[in-house]
Amino acid sequence: MSEETPDPTLRSIDLVKIGDGRYKATNGRGGVLPIGSGDDPDFTPVELLLAALAGCGAIDVDLITRKRAAADVFEAHAEGHKVRDEQGSHLVGLRVGFDLAFPEGEAGDRAREVLPRTLQQVRDRLCTVGRTVALGEPVDYVEVGAGSVTGPVTGQ
Structure with missing residues (x-):
């Protein structure tokens, strides 16, 4: 039985929409941070x-x-x-x-x-x-998930 070893260099968060212009970021340790568009007290x-x-x-x-x-x-x-x-x-x-x-x-x-x-x-x-x-590390914005066929969108 081989268990995949996590990449020790990887850092990640997950983000979900929680309202109009409001989102919630969650880290792997369970920390939660609300994010807003500036119309509320959220950062x-x-x-x-x-x-x-x-x-x-x-x-x-x-x-x-x-x-x-x-x-x-x-x-x-x-x-x-x-x-x-x-x-x-x-x-x-x-x-x-x-x-x-x-x-x-x-x-x-x-x-x-x-x-x-x-x-x-x-x-x-x-x-x-x-x-x-x-x-100035480039950031790729990509579509992922079921049915996604879009590749990376790069600005270069």
Whole structure:
């Protein structure tokens, strides 16, 4: 009996429509996230991308700095401008800012000292979301399911 080994590199979610302009994303661990079109309090896809950029960076920053000292203040703000031009709709001027305060003393000093290099590492190699956006990986939108014969739709 051979059981198929799951691909350890694969990340996925499932999305279902739950109302007009409203959807529910579910991950493999059972986590649920409502997504909306902007007419309700749910996060829009663009806001989710900004949250993913901030969240990815925050996890990496926290993992590295908390080895020295736990932050007394740990906040992040992500922003970008949605534009439509000859390349279609996209975000420009993406920026994630961190407001961090570490305790006084030697441990806090070590955390403050490592922060600039940590932010550079997050930008240059650690944050999967940010690296994917920066590198510009193409996205294929495909039709799947019963009776589907449509292949990938690529923009290239």
